[in-house]
Amino acid sequence: MVTALRATIAFVLLAGFYVLVAAVLGAAVLVDVAAVQHITAGSVKIAIVLTLAALALLRGLILVNRRGNQVEPGVAVGREDEPVLWQTVEELATRVGTRPPDEIRLVAEVNAAVSEDTSWMGLLAGRRTMYVGLPLLMTLTVDEMRAVLGHELGHYSGAHTRLGAPVYRGRIAVLAAVRSLENHPFIQKLFSLYARLFLRVSLAVSRRQELEADRFAAAVASREAAGNALRKVHGTADVWNLYMERYVGMTGMAGSRPADLFGGFRALVDVHRAEIAQADGAGEETSPYDSHPSLPQRLVAIAALEDVSHVGNPRPASALLRDPALTANAVEQTFWTDEALTLRPLPWEEMVAQGMYMGLNDEAVQDLSVAGQRIVGGPAPSLDAALEALARGQAAALHEELVRLDWRVSPDLVAKVLARAIEGVLIRNGKARWTLSWTGPATLLDAAGKKVDVDEYAARIAADPTQVAGAREWLARMDVSLLPGAGTPGSQQTAVPSP
Template identity: 60%
Template sequence: MTTAFRAALAFSLLAGFYVLAGLVVAAALFFDVLLIIEFRVGVLKPAIVLTLAAAALVQAIWMVSRRKPGEQPGLAVTREQEPVLWRTVEELAQRVRTSPPDEIRLVAEVNAAVSEDTQLLGLRATRRRMYIGLPLLQTLTVDEMRAVLGHELGHYSGAHTRLGAPVYRGRVALLATVQGLARHRFLQRVFAGYAKLYLRLSQAVSRRQELEADEFAVAIAGRLAMGEALRKIHGTAAAWEVFMADYMSLSGAAGGRPATVFGGFHALISDPARQAELAALAERPEEASPYDSHPGLRERLAAIALLPEPEHVPDPRPATTLLVDSAIAAQAVEQSIWTPEAMTTLRPVSWEELVEQGVYSSLNADALRDLAVAGQRVMASPEPYLDAAFEALQRGQRQALEAHLHGLGWNPGEGMLAVVLARALEATLIRHGEARWTLSWSGPARLLFTDGEEVMVAEYAARVVADPSGVPGLRDWLADLGISRDYVPA
């Protein structure tokens, strides 16, 4: 089945979706008119059901059709700002026999992409945009970057982007319709089945288009450059996921944001221990799905290996040479990550401070406060002394403590109290200057005493919870550290 035929079939299915919706509306109108002409009890139920379903359908389609495009991500760069990058893109556009983009935007993503604003279901193009991920410029060579840019321009040359916008809008409309029919199970199942068929077919078209665009990339930079680019992107994407989940997620937790985002990412991917871990992540077997928009890495590499090798002069320089000043570009793109509110309310801090305060805020602060409050409620103490929780535990009030912690939002479970106690003890040490969370690019942040020894209180807390006779020893340990029994967490 050719790509053109698949695309035509996808458009036919998209048109069929609106025809199907129109049939539901027409059926609702038919039963409503029939009910008005001659009231029958047997007609009343289908009339009500179809009318409500038709209303939900029309509302979902109307909401999607009225939805306006969101703000464009990243930073737009002009020819004057980045002349080398623009000349490279325009030269490659000539190579693949297409018009260059009207706009180039640098984005904080491990990705490159193109889009095209269209009218009349993709028959008329209005504005082209190219998005280039700064992490790609930081990790690829010029040769590899040219392959990636050639791939994206290949989407223009193959008219792939003309199909993209209407196909995407159809996908959104179908999914919104399925959600809008939540109260109409039968119709929801009908439209859900139709949506699955449409998604499978449209995504199959997308996968074929990616392989076609790879042919343009190889024709420009060769099999080796494109293959290496795909491998690096695959590995860099895995590293970016780790970076976002384990480090960037701390932003805002203590009123701070990293002063240098890409500096932190560079430190992560440069750490020897992390490099081994990230290499293992990149080697994980891929799970293929008929709903994937891109073929798997192995499939793409196998297809590239069969393409003819062009004559070209290799350029192993780092891709950052395509930028006037990569540091200034990185700083500008970082500014685009944050909302205006975040820029004004979150302090730019070092990664060391962000980790120290962010991990404490997200992991320890609630545990310390909630354990003290739970102890106060159980023991009816005048203040939320942390020691009140110890006293409750020593007096056999574990279940009461756990009940109050559950009421404060902690998930009940066998080890819940031990977890809260361990985190509260860590927080107490931090608040009294005995320990601090320490940044590590090799793995999770480590809680260290001031002498550099790692704090490990989880097993100790579990033993005290299991055997409350250990509470006096816990009190003595804290007293030796200068932490009094009347300590009230702020």
């Protein structure tokens, strides 16, 4: 009852927004007419300002409501493709008391969602689509996945999708109106105040609807499964973000991309399974403008529900798929842009080795070599020229040349670039290699598996010209060439003796 009342208020406020827009446009027309009939400097100025504001407002709304050809994410799977998944969704739809979706799409996101094409401000139902994130199928159990699916179907049962679609588009329109009036502060303030009221009311409705949908999740799968699913969805999202930033973020380096996107994610999940299962949203900040209640709020609400008898199914949720590997490959193709698909697919170990070299070492080797040549001369840039500059006590000159090459000014700039450059020549000459780790950042190791750390040594070389001779001797003992183009990343490794 409370949700319905708030939803009605949200619809009234949305209608009021368009009345406000009409009022501004009407006022602009009236002022323009009055200004023409009684021309004065003040009336013309007011007419111009109000007309420009009305045009900006109108343009913003037209642009935000213009619908282009939207490409649906992921892969659509029919009943013949994924019969068990479809049977599960249809069974749960019956239990929830709603019509099942017309289409199921598997997506490369840590999310599950439903949408419904509606008309007449959501009064008439249309085509339904359910989106199921493949990463969730890789981390949840069947019971937990049923809770997630039951939650999404609950949005259909409560007519949330029909009510939510126009309100969601209304939010976009309201925000677009505020942005379009940035050059008209007085009118923008009026719309900003209205936008805050509308957003607070409509998002409060959204939060209430999420709690209602959670009741459906617990009803079809048990309180325990619903609570565990919520924890794992939050935990999986954190691991997915880490995966995107630390690992998939290397895509493009050395002209490569990972050959097995979801295989890598599975390996990272295996390391973080305990954290995923124990996610509790501690420290999660809340705001009146949140679309979902916080995780602790949702867990408390679920714990207060009456539990139902349930025969558990602890199998991995991937059991709902006919061929998980084949499905993962199909969804992976939709994850990459056309440009990324042209890159070389490499095993994770190779991509990390080459990606880390290109991201950390390649530029350091090249720029330090160029800086050294500029200072001491020579037929071509080389790291030996940079060492010669240091041997002559010209570290300050190297610093200035590196800054000219777009390195950021820093007291230890030469030492840091020298360390990365030394790592680079060790890698190019097969003495070290960046090694993949799913428990932390990639590590530079030699053939014996010993960590290679030259930061402190590079700092001594940069600070003391007498250290250069020892550095050259150390590199020579390993048969490491300082000439340009010597070696290639990924050459056969040997052990690195201590400098």
